[in-house]
Amino acid sequence: MFQRIAESSVIDGVDIQLDGEIYHIPVTLSVAAAVLFIKGDEEYRRHVDGHARAPFCLMGCCHECLITIDGEPNRRGCLVSVAEGMSIERQLEGSQDDG
Amino acid sequence: MGELCQAEIAIIGAGPAGMAAAIRLAQAGIRPVVFDMGNAPGGQIYRQLNAPVIGETLSGTDYYRGRRLLRDFSRADIDYRPRSQVWWGQCESDGVSLGVVDSAGASRWHVHRLLLATGSMERSWPFPGWQLPGLMQAGAAQILFKEGGLVPEASPVLAGSGPLLYLLAWQYCRAGCAPQRILDTTPASRYRLPLRYLRGAWKGRHYLMKGSRMMLALKRAGVPIHHGVEALEATGRNRVERVHYYWRGHWHDQDTSLVLTHFGVVPEPQLGRAIGIPYDWHEGQQGFLPVRNASLQARDRVWIAGDGGGIGGALNAEREGRLAALSMLTVSANDVADRERERRRLEHRRATDLAVRPLLEAMFRLPSHWLSEQPDTTLVCRCESVSLGELRRAIEQGAVGPNQLKAFTRCGMGPCQGRECGESVTRLLSTVQARPPQEVGYYQVRPPVQALSLGELAAMATDA
Structure with a gap:
């Protein structure tokens, strides 16, 4: 649902794992942006109320982008940049700690 | 992990206010520590400008204006700490204690003076379906644009009120993905308000002309703009499929997979409130602002600069950062006269720049009964x-x-x-x-104001 514009400058890429599959992603993207870029927003996260949710503010406020990064759950995906070899898992089961 | 670190001055946030303050302090021989949630300095407005992904023809010139600030910041002697979150703060008689989490773990800091330059956030403005995937804030769309040159594959609908809505629409047009339409909740008559705020309109003509140029460009590109939309609703099974809007006395439907909303910005309040700074309701800005004196000081040893203290935009934030730095410096100053001249010059430019704000606030005023x-x-x-x-x-x-x-x-x-x-x-x-917002008040905000793991908290508690 998001695409890179042709005019944007060439950016180095990194290989990340998203739910076990490897993707080559521009290094400037946050984890949340990378997941939106690869998968779109329909299956970003499942909320405790059972409904699908996706990033809303992308600047650290809304906490809608919670995701598992390198095994650590509930990280704000918008605050973490992608890095070579990073493993990302979407939380598709309804995922807040206190849920 | 729980070691106690010390600094003369700490700045939280590296947007225009935090950067400008740090640069000015460094000029005076003080090496401030700057805690920043971001991966690089710039804040939201100058995000990714350290290694730009989009060119000036797409971003507009205001974005690239931040390069000078970024250059000065990178050259100055500043203890810059990206990817650090301040989750706790407490004012004490001899300074301020801070709890910080970064990639190395948790640490505790004691600083003599603190500048909050934590900026603003987009105002939340609920309507049915605003929690659906496929509905994001305009600021989020801008972040994707600046961070990776990402634009929507399918033409989006933009809805809400305020300058950012039109900036984003204009940028998308330049990037070849013009919005399907703009659902502007501002009544058309409001765009004639500059006639009633002549002084502010004249002093802020740069902003108004920029706005009219953008609207004209959008009209030329054939983007329909509906002024005076009174209600919104997003619907769809697992994501947004349609937006409904009440305009000119009827409900209208529009199929779309992406709705980008904007309803203005408000100061991000968490840390300020958690350390006990009082916030007052500001009728013009329709939100709570921290109470500051003329020197931008909010309480003993704590200053607030930039949009976190009230919405004034990037240029104002930069000036406030420098003003706060000057105010923090005067305690030990020996060249008082020079700094007084510098302060007066900054105050004058700031006042001129802010003169347009009451007009902008009246123009984009949101319905309080929404x-x-x-x-x-x-x-x-x-x-x-x-x-x-x-x-x-x-x-x-x-x-x-x-x-x-x-x-x-x-x-x-x-x-x-x-x-x-x-x-x-x-x-x-x-x-x-039927009580004024000031009287109703706000949540009691308590630490941790940033999410941290129990492990991080425990490491600090045992060692500190």
């Missing part, structure tokens, strides 16, 4: 999925203030800690109880 007119099923607290109907019932059952409403319904108890619902709750109580 929330109370939404249907009961509208979510107010996204984190705990608390609906407007639940809040209404709790108020009927005797929840008289925001904190009781929180205890009754869990509204504001989720991971975002009330950032997204706090002012909505104040607005709702204000309308229902």
